[in-house]
Amino acid sequence: MGSVIVDLLYRGKTKDVFKRPDGNLEFHFKDDATGYMVDGKPVFNSGYDKVVGQIHGKGEISCKFTKYFFELFEEKDIPTCFVEAGTQPNVMIVKPAKLLGLENQAKDFKGSDEIYGIEAVFRNEVMGSWWRRYPSQIPGSKLDVVEFYAKGKAGEPDILMVDDALVQLGMMTQKEMETTKERTNQIGKIMYDIFLKRGFHLVDGKMEWGRDLKTGEIILIDDLSPDTFRVCEGYDLDEQGNCRVNKQCIMTDCKQTSNKAKCPNCSEIVEVPEGFKRYIEAKNILSADPAGLKKLAEAFKL
DSSP: OOOOOOEEEEEOSSEEEEEOTTSOEEEEEOSEEEEEEETTEEEEOTTOOSEEEEOTTHHHHHHHHHHHHHHHHHHTTOOBSEEEEOSSTTEEEEOOEEEOEEOOSOTTSTTOOOEEOEEEEEEEESOHHHHHHOTTSOTTOEEEEEEEEEOOOTTSOOEEEOHHHHHHTTSSOHHHHHHHHHHHHHHHHHHHHHHHHTTOEEEEEEEEEEEETTTOOEEEESOOSTTTEEEESSOOBOTTSOBSSHHHHEEEEEEEEEEEEEOTTTOOEEEEEEEEEEEEEETTBOOSSHHHHHHHHHHTTO
């Protein structure tokens, strides 16, 4: 395959997107990694939106994982945007697709906004935002659920979408919603078995769906890499699939957040209660950091 001239469409946090003369797109996966800073040092965590540094080889690993899974799903009759690998190990050629969403129909009303970028999340155990929303459940317990989200704007949380809302708002037909949900569930089960054979437990994962510009069919788009799924090592599951080492691995907490402000009456600096937050972390989950990426890449021989 010879080199072609490509035009930059936009730069993302972890990949740049270019348009090719043939109408297809190129994903150029980058070594940039998201997370947060502690004492001036980056803590890599794919659950955060801010780029805090680079991990050598990350772009190539993300590209190879996406290619691996997308080719596998195509074999299982799950349509994707994948066309072929690029000339460089961090480049993938894909079909263009339209993001699922809804234009802002209330522009005269302050605070209104568009809805765009529908993602589906499969969850195999009680973890993350699921537990924060339903804290009565035991962390690490087996779960089998698919949820839809719309992407949040910068600094805003993703929007949890009710199945009926997707249909009512016209983003999908009833049949399309059910098919997309079934395909997400199928993808989760395929990936679960693949990771299990390599000694990992797949906790959850998210993927984006869009419309093929030529056929109008809803297809799997974007990428599927360590930035979009979580696996753990050192797990121990019982016969029902519940984690037996959850008390040693999973840490939870709840805190009342606050902010310091000047008292209008006494002019002193006081703490003002703001919100209530629940926290949940698992030490056995492989983060998208240098060590975690290396283990995953070696397990899949990428």
